[in-house]
Amino acid sequence: MALTGKSAVVTGAAGGIGKGLSEVLLRNGAKVALLDVNESAGQSLMESLNQKHGTGSALFLKCDVESEEQLRAAFQKAVETFGGIDILCNNAGVMNETAWEKTVSINLMSVIRASYIALEHMSKLNGGRGGVIVQTASMAGLGPFPSCPVYTATKSGVVGFTRAMAVASEVSGYGIRFNALCPTFVQTEMITNISGKLGQFTHLTGMAVKLTEKLGILSVSEVAESLLELVTDETKNGEALMILTQGKAYMQFPSLSK
Numbered sequence: 001m002a003l004t005g006k007s008a009v010v011t012g013a014a015g016g017i018g019k020g021l022s023e024v025l026l027r028n029g030a031k032v033a034l035l036d037v038n039e040s041a042g043q044s045l046m047e048s049l050n051q052k053h054g055t056g057s058a059l060f061l062k063c064d065v066e067s068e069e070q071l072r073a074a075f076q077k078a079v080e081t082f083g084g085i086d087i088l089c090n091n092a093g094v095m096n097e098t099a100w101e102k103t104v105s106i107n108l109m110s111v112i113r114a115s116y117i118a119l120e121h122m123s124k125l126n127g128g129r130g131g132v133i134v135q136t137a138s139m140a141g142l143g144p145f146p147s148c149p150v151y152t153a154t155k156s157g158v159v160g161f162t163r164a165m166a167v168a169s170e171v172s173g174y175g176i177r178f179n180a181l182c183p184t185f186v187q188t189e190m191i192t193n194i195s196g197k198l199g200q201f202t203h204l205t206g207m208a209v210k211l212t213e214k215l216g217i218l219s220v221s222e223v224a225e226s227l228l229e230l231v232t233d234e235t236k237n238g239e240a241l242m243i244l245t246q247g248k249a250y251m252q253f254p255s256l257s258k
């Protein structure tokens with residue numbers, strides 16, 4: 001799928017990985033609706049992206065992904081502005097083991113919520129053009145990360161939801177592919193002050209820090225380049241792409257359906 005003339009919605013787009021995903025989509029010819037709760041960062045990012053990629057190529061929409069109402073309004077605005085949606089990046093996420101219910105709400109429930117709203121606009125069964133939904137999961141969704149069990153659970157949930165939806169979409173004829181990015185640590189705000197985010201697992205901070213030293217830290221642009229692969233390669237559906245500093249690999253899961 002070529003990106004020229006396509007339109008995308010990216011959640012958590014104002015900073016970190018979401019900003020990188022938005023930039024790579026714009027560089028390759030897509031228009032992008034930038035959804036984020038951070039209004040000042042989102043507005044100034046929109047202005048700089050429109051200067052770089054052309055007026056009207058980026059649209060900031062203030063949106064808390066926990067709110068169904070705000071998500072619906074943002075998708076509606078994106079459709080009205082760009083004429084449809086071809087790509088959704090469910091990227092907004094937090095890591096906070098103290099406010100663990102909020103972590104579940106943002107990282108898992110909101111990914112499901114936004115995917116279902118996107119289906120209403122993108123599914124060929126609803127008159128949409130089809131397309132692709134890519135979730136920002138994590139390596140934590142593939143292997144247990146003992147310093148943050150709830151964060152791990154949300155990312156495992158995202159991987160499971162993505163793989164199940166990929167098959168549901170295929171057999172139902174939605175015309176939408178579902179894939180997940182599973183990066184190791186990435187240099188963003190999220191990996192600052194780790195100990196302050198681990199709640200009752202603060203004593204396991206050293207384990208998390210050692211893991212960052214052992215595995216290394218990716219740049220945002222390395223993750224963004226992997227998004228392109230999952231969006232443009234139409235054979236990719238139901239994939240979890242593990243991204244490490246040493247390279248990347250599509251995960252193999254046991255097949256029990258045959």
Ligand SMILES: NC(=O)C1=CN([C@@H]2O[C@H](COP(=O)(O)OP(=O)(O)OC[C@H]3O[C@@H](n4cnc5c(N)ncnc54)[C@H](O)[C@@H]3O)[C@@H](O)[C@H]2O)C=CC1
Pocket residue numbers: 011012013014015016017018035036037038063064065066091092093094106136137138139182183184185186187188189190191
């Ligand atoms: N940084 C890392 O090491 C890794 C991060 N990830 C995942 O990547 C995604 C992005 O994380 P980062 O860019 O690192 O984090 P970040 O903290 O740098 O950026 C997150 C963005 O999401 C926005 N956001 C937070 N809550 C929101 C909400 N309720 N509604 C709308 N926007 C909201 C924030 O305002 C911010 O702009 C997350 O899902 C995270 O779990 C995955 C693997 C590694």
Ligand SMILES: CC/C=C\C[C@H](O)C(=O)/C=C/C=C/C=C\C=C\[C@@H](O)C/C=C\CCC(=O)O
Pocket residue numbers: 095137138139140142143144145146147148183184185186190191194207208211215
């Ligand atoms: C404290 C976490 C901070 C940020 C989370 C970040 O956003 C994220 O998603 C990073 C994920 C990185 C995961 C990397 C590898 C995970 C591997 C685990 O399966 C193994 C974990 C521990 C092994 C313990 C040990 O042998 O030392």
